[in-house]
Amino acid sequence: MGMDLVERLLNGDRRALGKLMTLVDDGAPEGREAIIKLFPKTGSAHIVGITGAPGVGKSSLINAITTKLREKGKTVGIVAVDPTSPFSGGALLGDRIRMQDHFTDEGVFIRSLASRGSVGGLSKSVNNVIRLLDAFGRDLIIVETVGAGQAEVDIVKVAHTVIVILSPGYGDVIQMLKAGIIEIGDMFVINKSDLEGAHRAFEGLMSVLELSQQREGWKPPIIETIATAQKGITELVETIERHREYLEKTKLLNVRESKRVENELINLVNERVYEKIKEGSAGEGENLKTIVSKVVSKQLDPYSAAEKIISALG
Amino acid sequence: MSKTESKTRVLVAKPGLDGHDRGALVLCRAFRDAGAEVIYTGLLATPDQVAQTAIDEDVDVVMLSLLNGAHMVAFPRVVKLLMEKGAGDILVFGGGIIPEEDKPHLEKEGVLGNWGPGTPLDLIIETVFNKVKERRHGTKQAKKGR
Numbered sequence: 133m134g135m136d137l138v139e140r141l142l143n144g145d146r147r148a149l150g151k152l153m154t155l156v157d158d159g160a161p162e163g164r165e166a167i168i169k170l171f172p173k174t175g176s177a178h179i180v181g182i183t184g185a186p187g188v189g190k191s192s193l194i195n196a197i198t199t200k201l202r203e204k205g206k207t208v209g210i211v212a213v214d215p216t217s218p219f220s221g222g223a224l225l226g227d228r229i230r231m232q233d234h235f236t237d238e239g240v241f242i243r244s245l246a247s248r249g250s251v252g253g254l255s256k257s258v259n260n261v262i263r264l265l266d267a268f269g270r271d272l273i274i275v276e277t278v279g280a281g282q283a284e285v286d287i288v289k290v291a292h293t294v295i296v297i298l299s300p301g302y303g304d305v306i307q308m309l310k311a312g313i314i315e316i317g318d319m320f321v322i323n324k325s326d327l328e329g330a331h332r333a334f335e336g337l338m339s340v341l342e343l344s345q346q347r348e349g350w351k352p353p354i355i356e357t358i359a360t361a362q363k364g365i366t367e368l369v370e371t372i373e374r375h376r377e378y379l380e381k382t383k384l385l386n387v388r389e390s391k392r393v394e395n396e397l398i399n400l401v402n403e404r405v406y407e408k409i410k411e412g413s414a415g416e417g418e419n420l421k422t423i424v425s426k427v428v429s430k431q432l433d434p435y436s437a438a439e440k441i442i443s444a445l446g
Numbered sequence: 447m448s449k450t451e452s453k454t455r456v457l458v459a460k461p462g463l464d465g466h467d468r469g470a471l472v473l474c475r476a477f478r479d480a481g482a483e484v485i486y487t488g489l490l491a492t493p494d495q496v497a498q499t500a501i502d503e504d505v506d507v508v509m510l511s512l513l514n515g516a517h518m519v520a521f522p523r524v525v526k527l528l529m530e531k532g533a534g535d536i537l538v539f540g541g542g543i544i545p546e547e548d549k550p551h552l553e554k555e556g557v558l559g560n561w562g563p564g565t566p567l568d569l570i571i572e573t574v575f576n577k578v579k580e581r582r583h584g585t586k587q588a589k590k591g592r
Binding site: 150151225232242244 | 452453455474475477478479480481482483485486488490491492494495498499501502503504531532533
């Protein structure tokens with residue numbers, strides 16, 4: 133059944149793509165199988181991450197960028213992540229609202245994901261959802277983070293190009309520096325640049341960037357935009373393309389891909405180990421429960437217990 | 447095998463020229479608080495936009511809400527579009543200002559619920575969740591029978 137969906141996806145069937153996204157989001161075995169089958173067909177899309185505090189205009193900017201990309205004949209995939217409520221387990225996925233222009237465009241596919249407990253600004257499934265869009269043939273895949281602003285480091289491990297969006301009046305640029313967000317941007321956008329304080333934000337950011345180290349020989353530019361008026365978007369899209377060319381020319385694309393893959397592998401291995409521990413034995417007729425009780429009754433210390441479990445994994 | 451429970455994905459949509467969305471937003475929040483993942487299309491979505499969104503987001507159910515009297519045309523249009531696009535398995539519920547005499551036609555066209563203002567949210571959510579469970583269970587049975 134999962135195979136039919138894969139074939140259908142490769143034939144451009146959007147329903148199949150949507151269904152496979154659900155399967156990978158849920159961590160279903162059919163999802164896993166599909167990714168294994170589709171993996172060789174991934175790797176050509178340019179993955180662009182968009183991050184920034186809530187309200188700076190991430191979704192509107194994605195909408196504007198998509199319009200420009202479509203003018204240039206590129207196909208786009210968009211993955212927008214919103215937070216899952218820790219109380220109810222539900223989520224309000226509202227980023228799509230700003231992208232209404234593109235709902236029925238064949239060249240655009242938008243998918244909303246809930247973070248489902250992930251804390252780095254994305255979801256566990258995001259890499260696989262990206263792969264599905266890649267195999268589907270999208271030229272660019274734009275990923276929008278949850279947007280808590282700080283601690284959104286996951287996007288660096290997922291995207292080739294990271295765009296950090298700021299907005300005038302959203303606190304000091306120094307705040308941004310503290311949050312480490314300055315370090316992850318390949319380019320910076322000051323959106324709503326018609327608002328008061330835009331110039332100050334620009335100057336402040338400029339001075340901060342001049343003080344920080346250049347990342348791998350690329351000088352992150354600052355671009356001013358008004359997303360809702362399609363202003364500054366041409367320059368932004370050109371800069372995105374320039375960054376991609378730069379990554380290819382310097383082979384940095386390969387370095388980033390390697391980091392991406394390494395990070396993902398470690399996560400997958402951790403997950404698998406956890407699964408095996410829960411399902412299986414820990415050697416010598418013991419299982420997790422018996423080892424836990426040995427530690428509780430001080431017969432075994434936690435470190436030795438951990439070693440026991442690991443050596444029994446095989 | 448590690449697996450997150452399959453969440454219910456709900457699309458809340460206002461398929462037409464209706465500028466009032468407080469009701470729709472209340473519904474969005476209620477579903478979220480009940481544990482569902484809710485997507486909202488925003489105002490002024492066309493039936494075509496609603497149908498395509500439902501498919502791309504692979505929702506279990508579409509909640510259509512209109513207060514402007516256009517439900518007799520708009521709601522069945524969404525059902526029809528979903529079927530044409532190969533997504534007839536997505537459930538469609540209607541709500542808003544719907545006179546009693548319109549309900550039989552809507553039901554015949556495949557629109558469930560058709561609740562008026564003042565319908566308790568609990569009732570709506572319970573009915574929807576049960577229908578989704580029924581639909582999923584039915585699919586599993588069908589697969590087993592193969």
